[in-house]
Structure formats: structure tokens, C-alpha cells
Amino acid sequence: MDSAATDRFDTSRFEASRNRLASLAYRLLGSAADAEDAVQDAFLHWQAADRQRIKVPEAWLTKVVTNLCLDRLRSAQARRERTVGAWLPEPLLDGDPMLGPADSFEQRESVSLAVLTLMERLSPLERAVYVLREAFSYSHSEIAEILDITESASQQHLHRARRRIIAARRRGGEVDPASARRIVEEFLAAASSGRTERLVALLTDDATAISDSNGAGLAEKLLRYDTPQRIAAVARAGFKPTPAKRRHAGGTPAIHYALVNGAPAILFVIGDQVIGAVTFDITGGKIATVRGIAAPTRLARLTEAWRQHGPDTPLITQW
Secondary structure, three states: OOHHHHHHHHHHHHHHHHHHHHHHHHHHHOOHHHHHHHHHHHHHHHHHOOHHHOOOHHHHHHHHHHHHHHHHHHOHHHHHHHHOOOOOOOOOEOOOHHHOOOOOHHHHHHOOHHHHHHHHHOOHHHHHHHHHHHOOOOOHHHHHHHHOOOHHHHHHHHHHHHHHHHHHOOOOOOOOHHHHHHHHHHHHHHHHHOOHHHHHHHEEEEEEEEEEEOOOOEEEEEEEEOOHHHHHHHHHHHHOOOHHHHHHHOOOOEEEEEEEOOEEEEEEEEOOEEEEEEEEEEEOOEEEEEEEEOOHHHHHHHHHHHHOOOOOOOOEOOO
């Protein structure tokens, strides 16, 4: 085989792993854009490597991508961005290959916005062990090889990661899709009509809301609300359409129901551009967390996926 044919063959071997590597990087970084950059960096490492000496390409590439992601998580820039209160996971439309694998509940949960947010409380090593074990079912011996740690260290990191995530998350199991949609539609109807009491009734007693926008533009830091009454008031004000909001949005959006990272969501869409997403975590038949995302950089990949999405009937045709 000549060198050009070898390069084509080796490139095809990398491309066969691209989706899996991107899914791994997304779980580690919480950002699709950063995940794509990490995978592209891994491709450059692959091209520069003596590929004849790589016995198991999948294992080699997994190690490279994982360690590239760890370098990013440990960087001064990442620490600065993730500690000033301006960071949210990047939402992805269901069906995006970056959300795979999704065969088990644990795999689906590991890519939920709730768990991606909670993983910010972990150290980079704890996060890597948790993702490799929970989402990709690597053994502790394999994880030890990937991270250059001992098996016992891998087990300890996993134990601490599980303990921290379980202590902080609200486990309600998977929600029936029809029930989830009904609850979200009720929330939208109550918010649009200004029925504050109904909004409060749809929220858990300890509900929280997080947004990167104050309705008039993007906020410098995330806005947080932590009582049902405050969330209801903010939702009522935020979902009320006004000429000023339409001018700021650049038109009159339609509101669609969607699944984002496995959770129910509503999307504000103008033409084929998603200008806002509101996602919901539902526990015990009520809404526990509301996340509002409007930053274009956080919605870029979701918008691209939406453009490939088959047409559906919007919940509200013209907001």
C-alpha cells in the first residue's frame, strides 16, 4: 500500500471513531464547540503519530482525547470561565450523535444538562473517571491506563464523583414523554397568560431557575432564582410578548416543543434560527429546574440540528 493509500486508510479509521470521541469530549467539557476542537486536535495527533506502532487505535484515541480534555479543564482560562458564574452546558437537540451512547439510563443521564452541570463540582480526574465508567463502561484497569493512575485511584475517584453527584441531584427516574410534554405545555400556557398561581403549582417547593439572559439582552453572569414565587414572576414577565422583545429578537418567533439532552424543552425559532431555548427538569410530576439559554454561541450546534429537523406544528405560531 502506497503512502497516499495508507493515509486514506488511517483517516478512515479515525473517522470511524469520530462520533464516539466527540461524545466523550462533550461529556467531559459540556461544550459541543470545545468537544469538536478537542477531536480535531486528536486528529492532528493521529496524523503525526507512528500509526504502525498503535496496536489498538480506539484505545489510543480515547486516551488522547481524554487527556486533551483534561488539559482544557485544568487551563487557567477554563477555570476563570467556569467560576465566574457565566457557564452553562451547551444544549443539544435529541438525535445529535454527540449525545450517544444512550442505550442505558446511566448513559442518558450522564449527558443530561443536570448532570453536566453537577459535574462542574468534580475535579477534572473525577469527571473523567465518572464519564469513562458511567457512560462508556470502561473497566477500572482500562481507565487507569487511559489516565495514567492506579486502579485503586480510579475506584476512589469514581466513588467520590458518584457521592457528590448523587448528593446534589434530584433523582426522579425517567419521565413519561407524554406527561413531560403536558407539564411543559401547561407551564407555557400559564406563563403566556400570566396565571402566576398555576405556575407556582407546577413547580416543586425547591425549584430553581437559571438564565443567561434578562429578557433585554445577555447577562454578564447567570441569573438565578430559587423560589417558586420568584420563578413564576420571572416566567410571567419573560414569556409576555412585547414589541420591544420582538425588536430585540429580530422578529416574531414561533415556539416549538423539543427534546434537548433528553429533557423537555421549548425553542424560540425565527425562520430556521433558534434564538432561545428553555429546558425543564421534571421530578415527581413537577418542574424542578428551568434553564433559559439565549447566547448564540451556546445555540449554534442546536440551530444546525434544528435546520435538519422535520417540520412540526409549533405550540405558538407567532409569539
